[in-house]
Structure formats: structure tokens, C-alpha cells
Amino acid sequence: MKPHNMKPHVILNSAMTLDGKIATKMGSSEISGKEDLIRVHKLRKEVDAIMVGINTVLVDDPRLTVHKIPAEPSDNPVRIVVDSKARTPLESRILNDDAPTIIAVSESADPKNLENLQKSADIILCGKKRVNLDCLMEKIAKKGIKTLMLEGGSTLNYSMLTEGLVDEVRICIAPMIAGGVHSKTLADGEGVDFMKDAVPLKLKKSYKLGNDLVVEYDVV
Numbered sequence: 031m032k033p034h035n036m037k038p039h040v041i042l043n044s045a046m047t048l049d050g051k052i053a054t055k056m057g058s059s060e061i062s063g064k065e066d067l068i069r070v071h072k073l074r075k076e077v078d079a080i081m082v083g084i085n086t087v088l089v090d091d092p093r094l095t096v097h098k099i100p101a102e103p104s105d106n107p108v109r110i111v112v113d114s115k116a117r118t119p120l121e122s123r124i125l126n127d128d129a130p131t132i133i134a135v136s137e138s139a140d141p142k143n144l145e146n147l148q149k150s151a152d153i154i155l156c157g158k159k160r161v162n163l164d165c166l167m168e169k170i171a172k173k174g175i176k177t178l179m180l181e182g183g184s185t186l187n188y189s190m191l192t193e194g195l196v197d198e199v200r201i202c203i204a205p206m207i208a209g210g211v212h213s214k215t216l217a218d219g220e221g222v223d224f225m226k227d228a229v230p231l232k233l234k235k236s237y238k239l240g241n242d243l244v245v246e247y248d249v250v
């Protein structure tokens with residue numbers, strides 16, 4: 031793997047079922063217990079930015095703000111959407127005034143969509159077809175973002191992990207099994223052919239939180 035020039039410290043955080051699913055094929059994803067959601071919002075408060083893929087915006091319409099624990103508006107991290115074609119709907123909650131938002135697009139972005147999005151978000155251009163994540167990490171680091179929480183979904187998690195851009199992985203395992211070959215898993219994408227090529231992790235910490243289990247790893 032090639033060395034990275036300049037990038038934030040990236041923490042991938044997710045909630046999954048015991049069988050590794052982060053959403054059903056219908057997009058249903060109420061997985062974390064209430065204690066875990068408090069942990070997630072404390073983490074949101076600590077980091078400089080939160081990043082998600084465009085499908086997560088389209089399916090969940092998340093706010094990506096700190097709203098489950100007491101917080102000032104200045105506690106909200108910068109919100110980043112990885113959105114090659116600039117498909118973020120203008121009425122998305124991610125574009126509200128609660129926090130600044132960056133939409134990362136590629137050269138394949140629709141110019142009309144871009145023009146509209148520019149009114150409520152900062153645009154970062156990286157890559158030809160898909161967003162070049164290496165380029166994005168460098169550009170946001172240059173903007174002063176030192177810590178980044180990656181909140182999914184499966185496709186973006188896979189790209190960030192396999193491109194060597196994730197430093198820590200924190201997972202809430204909820205006591206449920208969803209099954210389903212079409213469910214979303216912690217990391218989808220192409221997948222490696224051989225386990226020797228899997229992204230290696232080192233277990234740092236594990237603890238019970240409400241009815242859930244939280245496991246924390248460093249990427250080796």
C-alpha cells in the first residue's frame with residue numbers, strides 16, 4: 031500500500047447485528063441500543079468531521095449532528111457526503127443550518143445539481159468517475175480537519191478500509207441476527223479473494239453497553 035501524504039485520523043464507527051448486517055435490504059437499520067447512541071453522539075462531539083456515502087443520505091436522511099446529548103451548535107462536526115454525481119437532494123437534513131456541510135463530488139457530477147448544491151454546501155472536487163478518497167482526505171486535512179468519523183454505509187466503509195485510510199474501527203454488536211444475502215454488511219464492495227488479503231485489525235478494547243457489545247480495534 032502506498033504511503034498517504036496528509037490525512038485526518040479516521041475512526042470507522044458502525045452498529046451491526048451479530049451476523050454483520052448494518053441494514054436490511056429495505057434500508058431498515060435501527061440496530062444500536064439507546065446507550066450506544068449516546069456513545070456515538072459523544073464521539074460525534076469529539077471529532078472535527080463526520081463522513082457518509084450518498085446512499086446513506088438517500089436512505090436515512092441523517093442530520094449527522096450532536097443531538098442526543100447536551101451540545102452547543104459549535105460542538106457539531108463538519109458533515110461530509112461522498113457523492114460522485116452530486117445527487118444529494120436539496121431538501122436533505124444534511125444541508126440544514128445546524129453545521130457546515132461539504133459535498134465531495136467527481137468530474138461526473140451533474141453541473142445543474144452542483145450549481146444548486148453550492149448554495150448550501152462547500153463542494154470539493156476529487157476524481158473522474160468516483161470520488162478519489164485519497165485526494166479528499168488530503169483536501170480536508172488541509173482545511174484543518176484532524177479527526178474524521180466514518181459513519182458508513184457498507185460501500186464507503188469498504189473503499190476507505192481497502193485504500194488504507196481507516197485508523198480505528200469501533201463497532202456496536204447488537205444481540206440480533208438479520209440474515210439476508212441482500213442485506214448491507216459492515217463492508218461490502220468487491221471483497222478480497224483470500225483471507226490473507228483481509229484488512230488486519232488489532233483488538234484494543236471490548237465492553238458491554240446496555241444489551242450491546244462494543245468492540246474497538248486499531249487497523250494494523
Ligand SMILES: NC(=O)c1ccc[n+]([C@@H]2O[C@H](COP(=O)([O-])OP(=O)(O)OC[C@H]3O[C@@H](n4cnc5c(N)ncnc54)[C@H](O)[C@@H]3O)[C@@H](O)[C@H]2O)c1
Pocket residue numbers: 043044045046051052053054057058059061082083084085086087089090112113114160161162163181182183184185186187189190214218
Ligand atoms: N448500522 C449502521 O451503523 C449504518 C451506518 C451508516 C449507514 N447504514 C446503512 O447503510 C446503507 C447504505 O450503504 P451503501 O453501501 O448502500 O451506500 P454508502 O452510503 O456507502 O454510499 C455509497 C455510494 O457512495 C458513492 N461513492 C463515490 N465515491 C466512492 C468511493 N470512492 N467509494 C465508495 N463509494 C463511493 C457511490 O455512489 C456509492 O454507491 C443504508 O441502508 C444505511 O441505512 C448503516
Ligand SMILES: Nc1nc(=O)c(N)c(NC[C@H](O)[C@H](O)[C@H](O)COP(=O)(O)O)[nH]1
Pocket residue numbers: 043044045059060061062066067070082086090091092093094095181182202
Ligand atoms: N451507531 C449507529 N447505530 C445504528 O443503529 C444506526 N442505524 C446507525 N446509523 C448511522 C447512520 O449514519 C444514520 O443515518 C444516522 O445515525 C441517522 O441519525 P442522525 O439524524 O444523523 O442522528 N448508527
